[in-house]
Amino acid sequence: MTQSIMFMKKMPGRSYSFFMFILLFLFCGRYAxxxxxxxxxxxxxxxxxxxxxxxxxxxxxxxxxxEAEQLQWRYDADQKIVTFINTxxxxxxxxxxxxxxxxxxxxxxxxxxxxxxxxxxASRCRCQCVYDFKIDxxxxxxxxxxxxxxxxxxxxxxxQNLFLGSLDLNRGQxxxxxxxx
Numbered sequence: 502m503t504q505s506i507m508f509m510k511k512m513p514g515r516s517y518s519f520f521m522f523i524l525l526f527l528f529c530g531r532y533a534x535x536x537x538x539x540x541x542x543x544x545x546x547x548x549x550x551x552x553x554x555x556x557x558x559x560x561x562x563x564x565x566x567x568e569a570e571q572l573q574w575r576y577d578a579d580q581k582i583v584t585f586i587n588t589x590x591x592x593x594x595x596x597x598x599x600x601x602x603x604x605x606x607x608x609x610x611x612x613x614x615x616x617x618x619x620x621x622x623a624s625r626c627r628c629q630c631v632y633d634f635k636i637d638x639x640x641x642x643x644x645x646x647x648x649x650x651x652x653x654x655x656x657x658x659x660x661q662n663l664f665l666g667s668l669d670l671n672r673g674q675x676x677x678x679x680x681x682x
Contacts (some may be wrong), residue, residue: 549630595626
């Protein structure tokens, strides 16, 4: 009888320690996977046909979907701002479009996400338009940054990786041809 009482007195301590270990493990895991913060500033998506010269200094509206999609970038060294403009993005005319930038601390890469989803959850149109996506990234002091560009058309499946590469900001500006290659 004495042995079983001793065992029962020790059991709550062991259970308590195990319980605390599980809580600590779960609690720390949540902090390690904190919600990403959108670092993008001044996101703008053009109307069908792309930006006019007044909006971004890029080409005029009325481009065709035959022109190559390009990720253009410009670095303002004084302000420490990188501006990204993805031009000639061919998407369905009836969609809601969004752009954001996140930093993946583990991979040390800036991730640009473009999102296209049916307008107000409704069905799509039977037409294609070309759009331009623009977003700024502030506070960039490095000479080189690694970026990844993804597009998610929600009714076509998962994200599509369009570009992964390094940008030499010392060049001041550049462009990467995305599609057609």
